[in-house]
Amino acid sequence: MLNNIKITIFARKIKSETIREVRFYGMSNLNLKKMLKEKAGETAGKIWNALNETEGLTAKQIKKATKLVDKDLYLGLGWLLREDKISTSEVEGELFVKLN
Secondary structure, three states, rough: OOOOEEEEEEEEEEEEEEEEEEEOOOOHHHHHHHEEEHHHHHHHHHHHHHHOOOOOOOOOHHHHHHHHOHHHHHHHHHHHOOOOOOEEEEOOOOEEEEEO
């Protein structure tokens, strides 16, 4: 889906913190939203499949089972929470997730 898209990444320092900015050229906001929705849905599917085989998992266990990076993990969890497919709780200081 990123064919023929020019992507420029800018990094700048603000108060000793590096801010990365990604700019997409040649892609409308509508196409970008569609691409992000597709990614969120695919990621949610990976998480759902991992949870479907268990009584619930911690965020770390889901991350390990799905091989997702943090931002994608939380994107998928947010999608599933919005769809009311999962419930979360805190167990021993860790995020615990199970299917509804």
